[in-house]
Amino acid sequence: MKRNFRNLRTLSIVLGGLAIVSCGDAKTDEAVVGTDKPLIAQVDSNQTVGIVSIGGQVFVIPSPIQTADLISKSNAPFNTDLLNPTDNSVNYTNNFRKALNMGIYGADLGYLAVYNATDKTTSYLKAVRGLANDIGLGTAFNDELANKISESLGDESKMLSLVSEAYKTADDYLKENKKDDVASLVIVGGWIESFHFACAAAVATGNSELIERVADQKSVLKTILAMLKQYRDNEEYDDLAIELEDLNTLFNDITYTYEFVDPVTNESEKVTKISCKHNVSITEAQVKEISEMVKSIRNEIIG
Amino acid sequence: MKLVKILALVLTIGSFSSVYSQLTCDSIASLTNSYLHTENDNLKGRMFISDGQVYRAFLDEDQTAEFAVTFYGNSTYRIASSAGNEDNFVIYEVYDKDRNLLFSNYEHANAPYWDFEIENTIDCTIEVRLDLNKKLSGCVRMMIGFERALN
Numbered sequence: 017m018k019r020n021f022r023n024l025r026t027l028s029i030v031l032g033g034l035a036i037v038s039c040g041d042a043k044t045d046e047a048v049v050g051t052d053k054p055l056i057a058q059v060d061s062n063q064t065v066g067i068v069s070i071g072g073q074v075f076v077i078p079s080p081i082q083t084a085d086l087i088s089k090s091n092a093p094f095n096t097d098l099l100n101p102t103d104n105s106v107n108y109t110n111n112f113r114k115a116l117n118m119g120i121y122g123a124d125l126g127y128l129a130v131y132n133a134t135d136k137t138t139s140y141l142k143a144v145r146g147l148a149n150d151i152g153l154g155t156a157f158n159d160e161l162a163n164k165i166s167e168s169l170g171d172e173s174k175m176l177s178l179v180s181e182a183y184k185t186a187d188d189y190l191k192e193n194k195k196d197d198v199a200s201l202v203i204v205g206g207w208i209e210s211f212h213f214a215c216a217a218a219v220a221t222g223n224s225e226l227i228e229r230v231a232d233q234k235s236v237l238k239t240i241l242a243m244l245k246q247y248r249d250n251e252e253y254d255d256l257a258i259e260l261e262d263l264n265t266l267f268n269d270i271t272y273t274y275e276f277v278d279p280v281t282n283e284s285e286k287v288t289k290i291s292c293k294h295n296v297s298i299t300e301a302q303v304k305e306i307s308e309m310v311k312s313i314r315n316e317i318i319g
Numbered sequence: 320m321k322l323v324k325i326l327a328l329v330l331t332i333g334s335f336s337s338v339y340s341q342l343t344c345d346s347i348a349s350l351t352n353s354y355l356h357t358e359n360d361n362l363k364g365r366m367f368i369s370d371g372q373v374y375r376a377f378l379d380e381d382q383t384a385e386f387a388v389t390f391y392g393n394s395t396y397r398i399a400s401s402a403g404n405e406d407n408f409v410i411y412e413v414y415d416k417d418r419n420l421l422f423s424n425y426e427h428a429n430a431p432y433w434d435f436e437i438e439n440t441i442d443c444t445i446e447v448r449l450d451l452n453k454k455l456s457g458c459v460r461m462m463i464g465f466e467r468a469l470n
Contacts, residue, residue: 174470192344
């Protein structure tokens with residue numbers, strides 16, 4: 017009995033010490049960096065932190081919003097048929113499809129924002145919030161965000177910034193909680209939808225910058241496949257990766273050339289200009305072929 | 320008794336490490352974010368919109384994190400990084416696909432953020448490590464934003 021008590025006392029002292037040390041650090045950090053309140057829920061501190069493994073790579077996927085922005089600037093007409101209808105959102109029954117479509121609706125929100133299609137924004141935000149709640153990301157897409165978006169309707173830049181911040185908060189939360197697999201689906205969903213926009217706009221307008229953006233997805237796709245590789249033990253991830261690998265083969269006959277040019281740095285402006293040459297040779301038929309396959313993969317995801 | 324003590328110690332160290340890493344990573348989030356949104360940007364009538372992702376790595380002294388990035392042409396990007404309360408803990412280098420060095424913030428006093436005007440689409444690798452003269456280990460956060468004019 018005495019021994020048990022001693023054991024208990026040892027544990028209490030150690031755990032008590034831990035609590036004191038942890039609280040002390042939290043206070044110090046807060047004092048140092050300011051008091052911005054995180055939008056996300058309190059993370060369970062018993063879980064291991066979702067830190068990237070060293071020796072591996074961190075995968076950076078360009079923002080779907082940036083591609084939507086390019087499309088609107090290319091004078092491609094707004095096309096509501098390109099969006100995933102919000103009615104579909106209730107049909108996604110498993111987390112795999114919920115996460116993918118949360119990414120898709122995020123890209124749709126970006127598309128609506130750059131075209132100032134404010135009448136549809138509320139319903140798309142509602143669809144995103146529904147899916148976000150289902151996969152435990154409700155705090156990133158909370159009432160505060162909805163109010164801010166409502167207040168910024170018509171202010172494209174502010175809208176885009178708010179949507180990006182919400183997705184960043186969600187991404188951070190998922191990675192903190194070791195749900196990098198789910199985070200990757202949200203990213204893939206956003207990417208495939210923006211790729212779908214770019215393909216449709218490139219085919220419709222013949223705009224050279226959009227066509228080049230389609231060809232540029234070869235590198236992004238390679239990064240996406242590398243990111244998904246670690247989750248391919250799961251059948252759904254594997255199926256998705258197989259489809260993307262098929263898409264990847266369509267880029268094989270596109271010709272790319274690259275030439276290094278010395279960058280120029282402006283120290284006072286803190287900017288470096290990178291002018292390396294990059295040329296792409298892609299035919300109209302190749303654009304159409306890629307466009308068709310992207311549409312097919314995307315339509316399968318949205319159901 | 321000994322076993323309980325050892326178990327308690329292991330649990331404590333593990334939990335402390337996890338909690339500490341968590342706190343460190345969380346605490347530098349707003350700092351990294353602030354580098355994407357500076358007063359100077361407002362004056363210039365522009366903003367940098369995050370790509371919606373958070374990049375982070377817990378680095379020890381001999382470790383480097385590697386980020387594979389595609390930058391689109393006709394765009395300006397900002398890379399922001401932080402590893403704590405001082406703004407010069409992180410060294411990062413940007414290479415092209417042929418390992419030509421395009422930029423190192425080490426040549427600019429470990430500047431926590433820098434802008435890149437990209438003329439043509441380019442695939443890059445960003446290598447990130449701690450400046451060991453300033454910090455030996457810790458969480459590094461990196462954010463990437465693209466420029467957009469304010470309305």
